Amino acid sequence: MSDQYSDSELSLDVSPKPSRKKPMFPVGDALRDFLKHHGREVKLPVAYRDLQRFIYSVPLKDKEGRESLWETVVYDKREWDYIREGLVHIYAVLKTEGDLSFSKHLDVSRIDYCAFGNSQPFRIRIINKFNDNYDHYYIKIADASRIYGLELEHMLSPNRITFFTHNQTLVEEHIPGIPGDTFISNYLQRPDTNIIRLAKEFVKFNERCFVRLLGDMRSYNFVVDITPDIEDFQYRIRAIDFDQQSYEGRKNLYRPQFFKENLPLVEATLKYLNKESIEQYQSEERTMMTFRLVSARYRIKEILDIMGRDKISSPEKIAQLGQELSDFHGGKANLLKCHSMGQLVKEHLKVCLRKNLLLIPRFKGRFED
Structure with missing residues (x-):
């Protein structure tokens, strides 16, 4: 595992708490034009x-x-x-x-x-x-933070999202699945639950939330989708709440592994996966995010440029997150130069996925602007 992920293995240090009340941010003209265009x-x-x-x-x-x-x-x-x-x-x-x-x-x-x-x-x-x-x-x-979160989920996760806006109204499809807290209470200890496959998916979910800075993924803010497979089951963890897209200043609020509500999943992961397996699944998820990024690179660049000029957090939280991310990645100076959450998301994608982007020659450098 590279130095920038030196402490990315799952942890039992479950302590962060999101802000008690996040303000709603209006949909600006640039974001509205983007929504109309797409x-x-x-x-x-x-x-x-x-x-x-x-x-x-x-x-x-x-x-x-x-x-x-x-x-x-x-x-x-x-x-x-x-x-x-x-x-x-x-x-x-x-x-x-x-x-x-x-x-x-x-x-x-x-x-x-x-x-x-x-x-x-x-x-x-x-x-x-x-x-x-x-x-x-x-x-x-219609909250700008949530709309940015929905768009990034649509483009950077394995899930497609259907939603529409009209003035100050937002319409979202239902995302099917077992609520995470219900799954932990009623399904996690069932004999037919494949804990290893579930742990693998939790590592991947944790990774993609952190890379695209989606916060507050406590168990009741995601669902578990179970799909029967050859002789067993596959699991997909899907976010269902996107209000906390790039709002908080604390780095660990973007890592589901640190919420006490998710502790049973963290414990199961640490019990059944070794360090090498966790690193493998993190790398797999970053690779898939890279493929999704390059396939939708123009639309992602467009939304991140708009997000970079928008106000969806406070200057104090932006500065704090930039500093914590820079420290986490070994002193990446560009993260300290960001003046908005949109700029931080764009720079964080570069930092996390640069190694994978460089392995695709025809897309090399395309995301650098």
């Missing part, structure tokens, strides 16, 4: 502010009868017909590019609201009236 800005019939006009709510319980952080909201009959029709239309935009020919057998069965967290989302349950099959999507306040 088909993310779509005129929507229902806005976030429309959903805020519910008249009352009732607590929502989970399948075990325990109270959740969600509450089901109810609207006045005069509002409901307009909202219901608009939400079905939005679902068609998400799933069929706005083709409404399939919408006659769709309906809204429930709208849930969560006041916990920064985005305060509404969760829309769409049901097929013929067979009672249902799906979900989310409507949130």
Whole structure:
């Protein structure tokens, strides 16, 4: 393992805590133009502010009868017909590019609201009236930090993300999977769980969060997707919360291994993987991120240039993160010269992936500007 990753093996030092409340950052003109150019800005019939006009709510319980952080909201009959029709239309935009020919057998069965967290989302349950099959999507306040996080996830992770914006409204598809905290409680110790494969995926997830500076990946902010494979299962850990894209100043807040909520996964990883295996999986993930970067290099450069001019954190946090990353990578001076979180993300990608980029001759130097 190279010197710049000399302390990147998983650790039991679980101590960092994110800021109690992150501010929402408005979507600026440059980011709005980017969203329009790439088909993310779509005129929507229902806005976030429309959903805020519910008249009352009732607590929502989970399948075990325990109270959740969600509450089901109810609207006045005069509002409901307009909202219901608009939400079905939005679902068609998400799933069929706005083709409404399939919408006659769709309906809204429930709208849930969560006041916990920064985005305060509404969760829309769409049901097929013929067979009672249902799906979900989310409507949130459009926050620049979250949009940058979604775009970087779409381009740099193995997962594609569907989302749209319209003015101050953000619409996101549902990301399926078992919530990380539920997985740790109910699945981690099951005899059919392949702990070694899960540990390998946790190392890779930890690496890609750190390289692209996605923070606050505590267990309830990611899901575990289980796929049956030849004689066993494969695991994919997917982030579901992107509010903390490049906001905090502490380096370890971008490394899921340091959160106490993830401790059982860290312990399992240290138990079943040796140092050489961890280094191998880190290298594999950096290699795959490099391939994704070069395949979407123009779009990534465009979004990072916009992000570099945008304000999505405080000067104190930017300076702190630049210093901690520079120290971690052995005194990389360019990290100390960054004056925005966008510049830090771009420089950090260069530092982490430069070795891999140099192995691809036809892309050598293309990301240096």
